[in-house]
Amino acid sequence: MLSRLASPRTGGLLALAIVIALLPLALANKYFYDIAVLVGLNAIVCVGLNLLIGYAGQISLGHAGFFGLGAYGSAILASRYGWPPLAAMLTTTLAVAALAYLVGRPILRLKGHYLAMATLGMGIIVYMVITTEDRFTGGPDGIAVVPFSIGGFVLQGERIWYWVVGVLLLAAVWLALNLIESPTGRALRALHSSEVGAEVVGINAAEHKLLVFVISAVFASVAGSLAAHYSGFVTPGKVAFLHSIELVTMVVFGGMASIFGAVVGAAALTTLPQLLTVFEDYEMMVFGAVMMGTMIFLPRGVVPSMARLFQTRRNASSDDRAGSA
Amino acid sequence: MSLLSVEGLGKKFGGVSAVDDLSFDIRPGAVYSIIGPNGAGKTTLLNLLTGVYQPSSGRIVFDGHDMTGRAPYEYARQGIARTFQNLQVFFNMSALENVMVGRYLQERSGLARALLRAPGLVRAEQACRNEAAELMRFVGLQDYLSAASDAMPYGALKRLEIARALATRPKMMLLDEPAAGLNPTEALELDDLIGRLTGRGITVVLVEHNMRLVMGVSDHILVLDYGRKLAEGSAQAVRNDPKVIAAYLGGEVSPDSTYGETVAGAVAQAVEMHR
Ligand SMILES: Nc1ncnc2c1ncn2[C@@H]1O[C@H](COP(=O)(O)OP(=O)(O)OP(=O)(O)O)[C@@H](O)[C@H]1O
Ligand SMILES: [Mg+2]
Numbered sequence: 316m317l318s319r320l321a322s323p324r325t326g327g328l329l330a331l332a333i334v335i336a337l338l339p340l341a342l343a344n345k346y347f348y349d350i351a352v353l354v355g356l357n358a359i360v361c362v363g364l365n366l367l368i369g370y371a372g373q374i375s376l377g378h379a380g381f382f383g384l385g386a387y388g389s390a391i392l393a394s395r396y397g398w399p400p401l402a403a404m405l406t407t408t409l410a411v412a413a414l415a416y417l418v419g420r421p422i423l424r425l426k427g428h429y430l431a432m433a434t435l436g437m438g439i440i441v442y443m444v445i446t447t448e449d450r451f452t453g454g455p456d457g458i459a460v461v462p463f464s465i466g467g468f469v470l471q472g473e474r475i476w477y478w479v480v481g482v483l484l485l486a487a488v489w490l491a492l493n494l495i496e497s498p499t500g501r502a503l504r505a506l507h508s509s510e511v512g513a514e515v516v517g518i519n520a521a522e523h524k525l526l527v528f529v530i531s532a533v534f535a536s537v538a539g540s541l542a543a544h545y546s547g548f549v550t551p552g553k554v555a556f557l558h559s560i561e562l563v564t565m566v567v568f569g570g571m572a573s574i575f576g577a578v579v580g581a582a583a584l585t586t587l588p589q590l591l592t593v594f595e596d597y598e599m600m601v602f603g604a605v606m607m608g609t610m611i612f613l614p615r616g617v618v619p620s621m622a623r624l625f626q627t628r629r630n631a632s633s634d635d636r637a638g639s640a
Numbered sequence: 641m642s643l644l645s646v647e648g649l650g651k652k653f654g655g656v657s658a659v660d661d662l663s664f665d666i667r668p669g670a671v672y673s674i675i676g677p678n679g680a681g682k683t684t685l686l687n688l689l690t691g692v693y694q695p696s697s698g699r700i701v702f703d704g705h706d707m708t709g710r711a712p713y714e715y716a717r718q719g720i721a722r723t724f725q726n727l728q729v730f731f732n733m734s735a736l737e738n739v740m741v742g743r744y745l746q747e748r749s750g751l752a753r754a755l756l757r758a759p760g761l762v763r764a765e766q767a768c769r770n771e772a773a774e775l776m777r778f779v780g781l782q783d784y785l786s787a788a789s790d791a792m793p794y795g796a797l798k799r800l801e802i803a804r805a806l807a808t809r810p811k812m813m814l815l816d817e818p819a820a821g822l823n824p825t826e827a828l829e830l831d832d833l834i835g836r837l838t839g840r841g842i843t844v845v846l847v848e849h850n851m852r853l854v855m856g857v858s859d860h861i862l863v864l865d866y867g868r869k870l871a872e873g874s875a876q877a878v879r880n881d882p883k884v885i886a887a888y889l890g891g892e893v894s895p896d897s898t899y900g901e902t903v904a905g906a907v908a909q910a911v912e913m914h915r
Contacts (some may be wrong), residue, residue: 516808
């Protein structure tokens with residue numbers, strides 16, 4: 316029982332649930348709730364993105380594109396065409412999944428820098444389309460979005476959103492953990508390490524890369540839809556290349572191939588710029604510095620590095636005991 | 641009835657033929673060895689026989705299925721497994737997980753079942769874990785059941801690849817230089833392990849430079865040189881073939897020169913030892 320609690324899965328989920336449940340005690344006002352909601356939404360994107368980058372080893376520099384498509388899809392369907400927000404979100408998600416599938420098929424054949432460039436290109440195309448198709452998107456000015464509502468119940472206010480996003484984040488983490496600990500998840504990690512090694516035991520590497528690309532796009536799209544309804548407004552800024560870089564930095568900083576790392580990375584790097592408002596104009600420099608510092612000092616990212624430290628401490632102390640006995 | 645049938649197989653890299661118009665058949669249940677000097681095309685042939693390379697010409701039929709042009713995972717699904725001369729271990733996973741990956745074909749489940757962690761899946765995972773541990777013991781890796789793969793010595797990693805290949809429940813297993821880099825004791829244990837693989841009904845295709853091992857375990861030997869078939873037959877027939885001895889010496893020396901006798905003698909001795 317205790318060992319189950321100590322497992323990353325049960326123990327980690329429980330810890331995350333406790334943090335989400337107790338955090339409001341420390342959230343003094345609406346402004347802090349607002350940051351917490353943004354953290355949660357970014358964390359959902361990063362959990363999905365880490366499945367792709369950290370576990371399957373496939374880079375994407377275009378995930379802000381999927382986030383933006385989710386946001387704009389919901390905004391356009393719900394606000395321009397008056398669809399119920401839930402229906403708008405589900406339709407948008409399906410469309411983004413289909414698009415990720417179509418785009419992913421050719422570009423996931425590429426490796427390393429080539430894949431990075433192709434996903435970058437994809438993100439830029441999405442950005443260009445959104446800024447130029449102003450009949451639907453409002454162009455550079457953006458578009459106002461109606462509040463999220465289900466059957467007459469309107470989701471409004473930071474506090475309600477906090478709980479909704481908190482529960483969804485827990486769900487996202489649970490789904491990601493489940494996937495990683497399944498044969499499919501092992502296949503993803505395997506092809507990350509050796510594609511040919513994975514293929515010769517029967518794993519269709521291309522199919523798995525495509526699958527995880529689509530899943531990560533869906534996570535980003537859903538978070539985008541929610542972000543649009545939450546803030547009541549979308550602008551192309553969230554679709555831009557720089558946002559893709561922010562997302563990747565969160566994943567790398569928190570820890571590749573660590574689901575909880577993705578959450579920690581999102582929390583740290585969403586909060587940091589808010590706290591350092593003096594640096595407003597230098598936000599991207601902060602991200603750049605964090606990325607460089609991580610690569611140099613913590614190449615595994617924060618959470619895996621800490622886990623390792625803890626592990627060696629524990630081994631060392633049990634060795635001590637064995638030694639003194 | 642042959643399990644694997646190869647007809648006119650060729651593979652060109654640029655203008656160079658690494659494998660050239662090769663035809664042979666492998667009968668089920670045998671230990672079929674492929675030998676030849678460095679660069680003879682042995683690894684290229686194994687890559688062709690597992691879909692890792694696509695042939696420039698020829699046909700590969702396995703167990704009644706034309707496999708020509710298929711992807712590696714399709715070869716695996718028909719029952720061909722392999723190990724690698726240059727290790728392809730999943731170093732981001734534990735040793736046990738490496739073997740569990742080998743059970744992918746039996747374990748794979750729908751996406752929804754995986755995402756929602758269906759109760760059946762949890763039980764299957766436990767069974768998979770047990771089975772993988774069993775296979776690790778089978779290849780002699782009982783000391784590494786909880787090891788991280790990147791902390792294992794070379795010899796153990798070679799056996800880990802065999803366990804992973806076994807986990808796919810293959811009809812045929814291709815081993816690319818399993819004895820290379822092993823110490824003499826470990827190499828001796830391979831004879832026994834290969835025997836136990838055939839005992840499981842697996843047809844073994846062995847690429848190896850260790851002549852003691854080859855001469856001891858093979859039912860049939862194919863000798864390659866410059867991608868072509870140089871000789872073929874029993875260990876007995878091959879070791880006395882002057883062409884084979886000449887090829888191993890660079891083609892310049894006649895089999896009755898002193899050096900030739902030494903090699904032929906060593907080969908013969910190995911065969912005697914294993915009678
Ligand atoms: N991917 C490749 N691209 C170009 N040439 C290759 C490739 N793979 C193999 N070759 C060439 O094909 C020839 C056969 O190589 P191969 O690796 O099959 O030999 P081998 O018999 O396995 O040798 P060894 O005993 O040293 O392992 C060599 O000349 C090699 O340089
Ligand atoms: Mg070779």
